[in-house]
Amino acid sequence: MKNDWPQWEIFVRSEAGLAHKHVGSLHAADERMALESARDLYTRRNEGVSIWVVRSEHVHATDPAQSEEFFEPSEDKAYRHPTFYHVPEGVKHL
Amino acid sequence: MSDGIEGRPEPDDARQQCFESRLDRALKIEPPDWMPDAYRKTLTRQISQHAHSEIVGMLPEGNWITRAPSLHRKLILLAKVQDEAGHGLYLYSAAESLGTPRDELVAALHAGKAKYSSIFNYPTLTWADVGAIGWLVDGAAIINQIPITRCSYGPYARAMVRICKEESFHQRQGFDIMWTLAHGTPPQRAMAQDALDRWWWPSVMMFGPPDAASVHNEQSLRWKIKLFTNDELRQKFIDQTVPQAERLRLTIPDPQLRWNEETQHYEIGPVDWDEFYRVVGGDGPCNRERLSARVDAWNDGAWVRDAAAEHARKRAGSEAA
Numbered sequence A: 001m002k003n004d005w006p007q008w009e010i011f012v013r014s015e016a017g018l019a020h021k022h023v024g025s026l027h028a029a030d031e032r033m034a035l036e037s038a039r040d041l042y043t044r045r046n047e048g049v050s051i052w053v054v055r056s057e058h059v060h061a062t063d064p065a066q067s068e069e070f071f072e073p074s075e076d077k078a079y080r081h082p083t084f085y086h087v088p089e090g091v092k093h094l
Numbered sequence B: 001m002s003d004g005i006e007g008r009p010e011p012d013d014a015r016q017q018c019f020e021s022r023l024d025r026a027l028k029i030e031p032p033d034w035m036p037d038a039y040r041k042t043l044t045r046q047i048s049q050h051a052h053s054e055i056v057g058m059l060p061e062g063n064w065i066t067r068a069p070s071l072h073r074k075l076i077l078l079a080k081v082q083d084e085a086g087h088g089l090y091l092y093s094a095a096e097s098l099g100t101p102r103d104e105l106v107a108a109l110h111a112g113k114a115k116y117s118s119i120f121n122y123p124t125l126t127w128a129d130v131g132a133i134g135w136l137v138d139g140a141a142i143i144n145q146i147p148i149t150r151c152s153y154g155p156y157a158r159a160m161v162r163i164c165k166e167e168s169f170h171q172r173q174g175f176d177i178m179w180t181l182a183h184g185t186p187p188q189r190a191m192a193q194d195a196l197d198r199w200w201w202p203s204v205m206m207f208g209p210p211d212a213a214s215v216h217n218e219q220s221l222r223w224k225i226k227l228f229t230n231d232e233l234r235q236k237f238i239d240q241t242v243p244q245a246e247r248l249r250l251t252i253p254d255p256q257l258r259w260n261e262e263t264q265h266y267e268i269g270p271v272d273w274d275e276f277y278r279v280v281g282g283d284g285p286c287n288r289e290r291l292s293a294r295v296d297a298w299n300d301g302a303w304v305r306d307a308a309a310e311h312a313r314k315r316a317g318s319e320a321a
């Protein structure tokens, strides 16, 4: 019989207060095995306090071939950044 | 991972140009990005060979886990060998991101079609060999791997960052074993010297054939999946290891070894490349044993993989009902 364990993407929170971060992937039969294997594989040296596992096929991503058009709308809006504005001399706390 | 939006077909040379300009700007290539077939193929070969090396590399040291001289040494060796399993898995993941499923990569190893580092085809005859492997083989691996943390393929570079963090523990525990033996009884010293005698030249060969004879060097350098040549890395290893051997007061088994004041590098005697090609070609002392150990482990574990898959299917079924 073929070994058809699906692939999972692994996200680890390194300490309370920080976001989960993608660290890699692994194969596991189900979510419990994915969590236990992720612990053994990605947190052997106290790298985590929490783990998320997500089936790889459930991740949807932007298409790199279309990145330019996709992210273009935010490119010409310099006025969204505070550095766009001139602060008159002597004005404080702005 | 599935891509959300389908890319419009673009002519290949435009994509090729875009790929090359990314390399020039030191931008990383990521799995969904377009890449030339040859780049994908070469990387798949290189990363999966690297993964196989980590996994086969567990065997020579695993041989000593039950016979480690103390509980302390046993715990350390267990942790080290477990790390190597982890390295194999990080690397299989990176290789899979290029499109070849892991089972296929593993099947190629088991069929004898894929290579792994030939250093692991030498036997571990004494406890000192565990020290020599950590010190020399992991030491050489670190020199090989540190530049790869900056290679052009994102998943490979990231896997290598994790691996390099763990490798320095491996090298230090090996040196620690050598240090202890070198400061022990005369037979213990002799054991350390004997291990160095047997592992020195295979470690020097770990960096691959000399640049003049290396098939993959140039293209891989251009693709930034290799950042230094075999000979450059080998020289680095020699320069860093010779003084360590001196501190251990052990003798490197090379009567022609000498320091060149002019170049500020050590020079070594001729390497027996015939031996290297013989071992790579399958005729090392342990090639057959290593491969059959891997195949047996895979076959013996089949019922576990099947049972876990079946259990997952049943659970999914009962949840749906």
Ligand SMILES: [Fe+2]
Binding pocket: B054, B083, B084, B087, B141, B163, B167
């Ligand atoms: Fe390793």
Ligand SMILES: [Fe+2]
Binding pocket: B084, B138, B141, B167, B170
């Ligand atoms: Fe290692």
